[in-house]
Amino acid sequence: MSKKTANDTASDLSDATPGQRGPADHERREQILSVADDLFKAHGFRKTSVTDIAREIGVSSAYLYRFFNSKQAIGEAVCARALSSMDNAIRAVAERDQPATQRLRDMLQTLLEEALRLFLRERRMHDIIVVSIENQWSVTEEHNRVVYETIEKIVADGRDSGEFERKTPLDEVCTAIRVTAAAYAHPVLLSRLGDPEEMETKLTAVTNLILRSLAP
Amino acid sequence: MSKKTANDTASDLSDATPGQRGPADHERREQILSVADDLFKAHGFRKTSVTDIAREIGVSSAYLYRFFNSKQAIGEAVCARALSSMDNAIRAVAERDQPATQRLRDMLQTLLEEALRLFLRERRMHDIIVVSIENQWSVTEEHNRVVYETIEKIVADGRDSGEFERKTPLDEVCTAIRVTAAAYAHPVLLSRLGDPEEMETKLTAVTNLILRSLAP
Numbered sequence: 001m002s003k004k005t006a007n008d009t010a011s012d013l014s015d016a017t018p019g020q021r022g023p024a025d026h027e028r029r030e031q032i033l034s035v036a037d038d039l040f041k042a043h044g045f046r047k048t049s050v051t052d053i054a055r056e057i058g059v060s061s062a063y064l065y066r067f068f069n070s071k072q073a074i075g076e077a078v079c080a081r082a083l084s085s086m087d088n089a090i091r092a093v094a095e096r097d098q099p100a101t102q103r104l105r106d107m108l109q110t111l112l113e114e115a116l117r118l119f120l121r122e123r124r125m126h127d128i129i130v131v132s133i134e135n136q137w138s139v140t141e142e143h144n145r146v147v148y149e150t151i152e153k154i155v156a157d158g159r160d161s162g163e164f165e166r167k168t169p170l171d172e173v174c175t176a177i178r179v180t181a182a183a184y185a186h187p188v189l190l191s192r193l194g195d196p197e198e199m200e201t202k203l204t205a206v207t208n209l210i211l212r213s214l215a216p
Numbered sequence: 217m218s219k220k221t222a223n224d225t226a227s228d229l230s231d232a233t234p235g236q237r238g239p240a241d242h243e244r245r246e247q248i249l250s251v252a253d254d255l256f257k258a259h260g261f262r263k264t265s266v267t268d269i270a271r272e273i274g275v276s277s278a279y280l281y282r283f284f285n286s287k288q289a290i291g292e293a294v295c296a297r298a299l300s301s302m303d304n305a306i307r308a309v310a311e312r313d314q315p316a317t318q319r320l321r322d323m324l325q326t327l328l329e330e331a332l333r334l335f336l337r338e339r340r341m342h343d344i345i346v347v348s349i350e351n352q353w354s355v356t357e358e359h360n361r362v363v364y365e366t367i368e369k370i371v372a373d374g375r376d377s378g379e380f381e382r383k384t385p386l387d388e389v390c391t392a393i394r395v396t397a398a399a400y401a402h403p404v405l406l407s408r409l410g411d412p413e414e415m416e417t418k419l420t421a422v423t424n425l426i427l428r429s430l431a432p
Binding site for chain 2: 173186
């Protein structure tokens with residue numbers, strides 16, 4: 001977050017009365033999540049307290065609780081934010097003016113790269129993932145919808161262009177690719193696929209399998 | 217474990233001197249794992265202590281430590297035992313005298329059924345899975361090998377019989393199916409696939425995708 005934005009937010013907040021939510025509140029939320037994300041990555045989710053986050057920003061913990069009810073709420077919002085950055089990246093691939101085959105390959109590769117960037121640190125899983133699994137956080141619904149719709153757009157385009165077969169029901173094909181795509185983006189699975197080179201070999205094999213299944 | 221075996225084991229052990237390991241020790245190990253498995257399932261891995269396991273068998277904790285160095289060692293052995301029962305089930309399917317297509321379907325279905333039986337309790341993950349992920353237990357190596365070899369046998373048979381295509385390198389095809397098969401057997405992924413009916417629909421779609429990819 002830029003200096004300017006942080007200053008604006010601070011001056012806006014000095015005037016704010018509880019209950020009033022404006023653009024400044026939105027910016028402050030983003031700042032909290034950005035600082036929390038950095039601290040979670042550096043020290044782990046479990047070892048970071050709300051007090052640590054407040055201290056880093058230069059506000060009180062009580063002030064942070066006006067935005068988030070608990071550390072878990074901050075953790076869930078950090079995860080949702082990371083997933084939405086992944087969503088934007090794959091949406092951009094789906095919109096490209098390229099053959100569907102190429103877009104499907106690139107979309108799966110993007111899922112992999114984003115997952116590695118977001119959730120694995122030095123090939124160890126970010127501990128927020130373990131906590132989210134254990135407590136069954138449900139921040140992935142919107143993300144699942146976007147992944148499904150992205151696959152659906154590319155497969156439908158590939159059917160129109162004659163690149164892909166049309167006999168199997170579209171929703172069955174998209175569901176199967178969606179479930180299979182978990183291999184590229186789920187940190188628990190990724191962390192088991194071996195070193196980066198092995199991971200690449202295995203996932204290229206899966207991509208080729210998916211594309212063979214789509215052959216007309 | 218039968219009454220008879222438990223008695224035999226106890227009497228054998230009264231004669232045993234440290235360092236001597238015979239069939240009785242093997243049986244005692246199995247008894248410990250069986251009791252531990254039941255307690256982990258009933259109360260959770262985290263809430264079960266070595267003392268609880270010893271008390272249930274009617275021996276001292278010190279005695280248990282002659283067989284396993286730590287609760288974690290018991291946990292890892294319980295997981296390995298569960299995976300080996302899964303391995304036996306899929307091996308049996310691969311050996312059947314049936315078309316490869318049918319065996320591949322049945323093998324994947326068996327993976328699913330065994331995973332549900334072993335790792336999910338009332339659709340919640342057994343907490344031993346969370347602990348094993350967090351601590352990166354490596355009990356799955358033998359299991360991964362068996363799953364790969366089972367897939368390889370079925371795919372090779374299907375190539376011989378003309379059911380499956382032969383252009384793609386065999387190891388590439390088997391690697392891709394192996395990675396995809398994680399969707400059927402990984403408790404973290406399974407717990408996200410929805411209710412049993414949804415799970416069935418989604419995994420049938422994946423099985424059909426794999427079979428389409430194998431079409432000659």
